[in-house]
Amino acid sequence: MNASGFGDGSVTIVGGGLAGSEAARVLAAAGFDVALHEMRPERPTPAHKTGDLAELVCSNSLGSREISTGKGVLLAELQLLGSLVVQAATRHAVPAGNSLAVEREGFARDVTGAIAALERVTVVRGEVAALPRGPTLVATGPLTSESLALSIARAAGRTQLFFYDAIAPIVAADSIDADVVYAATRHGRGEPDFLNCPLGPDDYEHFIDELVAAEKVLAKDFEQERYFEGCMPIEVMADRGRQTLAFGPMRPVGLPDPRTGAIPHAVVQLRREDKAGQLYNLVGFQTKLKYPEQKRVFRLIPGLERAEFVRLGSIHRNTFISTPALLCEDLSLRSRRDLWFAGQIVGCEGYAESAAMGLMAALAMVARARGAVLEPPPRTTMIGGLMGYIRDADPRHFQPMNSNFGLLPAPAQRFRGKGARAAKRTWLAERALGDMAAWIERHDLGWLAAGTPTDESSCSASGVTAEAGAASDAGSAA
Ligand SMILES: Cc1cc2nc3c(=O)[nH]c(=O)nc-3n(C[C@H](O)[C@H](O)[C@H](O)COP(=O)(O)OP(=O)(O)OC[C@H]3O[C@@H](n4cnc5c(N)ncnc54)[C@H](O)[C@@H]3O)c2cc1C
Structure with missing residues (x-):
């Protein structure tokens, strides 16, 4: 040597x-x-x-x-x-x-x-x-x-x-329905780098029902089910109250849909995960739902009906x-x-x-x-x-x-x-x-x-x- x-x-x-x-x-x-x-x-x-x-x-x-x-x-x-x-x-x-x-x-x-x-x-x-x-x-x-x-x-x-x-799912950009989502950052600050999936009141209620009822992965003996506020599973947040997500990670404030000018009832934000823009992360959607349940429930989000999940969420x-x-x-x-x-x-x-x-x-x-x-x-x-x-x-x-x-x-x-x-x-x-x-x-x-x-x-x-x-x-x- x-x-x-x-x-x-x-x-x-x-x-x-x-x-x-x-x-x-x-x-x-x-x-x-x-x-x-x-x-x-x-x-x-x-x-x-x-x-x-x-x-x-x-x-x-x-x-x-x-x-x-x-x-x-x-x-x-x-x-x-x-x-x-x-x-x-x-x-x-x-x-x-x-x-x-x-x-x-x-x-x-x-x-x-x-x-x-x-x-x-x-x-x-x-x-x-x-x-x-x-x-x-x-x-x-x-x-x-x-x-x-x-x-x-x-x-x-x-x-x-x-x-x-505290892993949130990632979807392939080319599997997102471009006719449904819209690009915008909150209050129009900076470049419109986020894609936003708009939910009406009925979409939201249905989504919450399915999210709360979905099957979860049980924690291992050595894992403590104590979460920091910033990385709490999305389903645990939803369980705290039906509108918790609408005031939390799905809050639509400052995100009007440029096609109508109206602010949707709730929004799921997708953040670019890579420089080339081929991957998008569901912001704040770290989760302990079982993998098949993640696909089923998150495909209820408008714009993600045919989403290809390249990484599924987890917390371990x-x-x-x-x-x-x-x-x-x-x-x-x-x-x-x-x-x-x-x-x-x-x-x-x-x-x-x-x-x-x-x-x-x-x-x-x-x-x-x-x-x-x-x-x-x-x-x-x-x-x-x-x-x-x-x-x-x-x-x-x-x-x-x-x-x-x-x-x-x-x-x-x-x-x-x-x-x-x-x-x-x-x-x-x-x-x-x-x-x-x-x-x-x-x-x-x-x-x-x-x-x-x-x-x-x-x-x-x-x-x-x-x-x-x-x-x-x-x-x-x-
Ligand atoms: C509970 C659990 C389940 C997982 N299940 C899967 C799965 O199903 N499929 C999958 O693809 N991945 C799974 N993973 C993730 C990951 O792929 C595996 O943990 C994988 O074994 C990681 O490889 P590694 O070489 O980095 O670490 P490991 O294979 O864990 O090897 C690290 C080694 O370092 C030793 N070590 C640690 N500290 C010290 C020290 N101070 N001094 C000397 N030795 C030390 C450990 O004893 C261990 O042998 C799981 C992880 C965990 C924690």
Whole structure:
């Protein structure tokens, strides 16, 4: 190892979950000596049951393999990158239609065995209570232990670390009925960036009835049902009184419909979620309704009858940092450049997404050790789209994101008629996979799928551009 503070070529990973395991195998293959710290079984989390690495805490599915879904594209990209998690999942797959569902104990044991077999990786059991010195990757996930969370808060700033998410649904812009909604900001202040769904008195009453009666997700034992006013579930607010929403997140004051000049009885505001304007967030609609209920009830909102939900709402225990405020493009902390973050803690959502971030952070560390900086996969790929989102999102409203087609730049051509949505998705998926394959080839990353770099030079060239890029992104370097 040479420059960039990597000294003797050893690195620390904290957290042996999906992201940490994926990162360990990449770093070991690239020639690093890795100390992988996992606090289980000595110190359990409220959700994990075993001491195995990469334990799946809830569903046994990594998501749909269909290339017509965001998750399917992500899984295919991970496969191209030789993902340990996807390979183990494929070996332990159980019949589940088009989904990649696994026999969970076999899957976790497989990953644990694969990591144990790597000569360069030492698995160290026990809690890491404070951020270690030297090149370190933090991949401690949504249930990061309390002491470490405090240490992260000290390094990152107390206001930039969150313990619960409050996720409102996001819909695809092209599925919103443009004849019904109207663009306006309250009292006409600033650019009319919001789209507004107008509700008449009858629409409103019907919506409240369905919202209050809809089925909710029960909180887990370790989740406290105490909500801050600013992130109370929409259905809990509605339950407080029939007009609460009309005076709260659905208040129409200052939002006349420009077509009639009249102020509707209530309004659901949709806020742009991305720069390209392909995604819109239902403002103030964080919710614990069950997923199918969200689709049913929120499609009662005028203008959203045919909405495509690219992310559904939720509120759960989730430790994550404000990546747009804190991290560089290569997932290192701006104020301490030898500290990287990966997995759910960077504000992605999902098993496959967490593994993908682990893989990317590890490649970024490899690049930095060679005195260079990782060029992330293009925005047209699902991984590049996700990394771009968590980097560029508005820090004031940052909430975790899963893979979805809305993260990818729209095609120049328009798809029309019956089957247009499917055709567009196929086109986006093919472009993503083609661009990912080209990125792998351009950066000589074939060794990821092969297991080890063929030689030192191929590793040193891996996915990097000149260090100048890193320096310009460095902020206050440590
Ligand atoms: C209750 C719950 C249910 C979820 N269900 C799903 C689901 O069904 N589907 C889905 O796609 N996603 C789900 N997620 C979200 C997320 O995808 C998973 O949590 C995923 O495992 C995150 O991967 P990760 O590698 O970031 O973290 P994890 O897989 O949680 O790995 C982090 C590891 O770090 C360890 N650790 C924590 N603190 C320390 C410390 N101080 N020192 C040493 N080790 C430490 C933990 O023990 C853990 O093994 C769920 C999350 C939660 C909390």
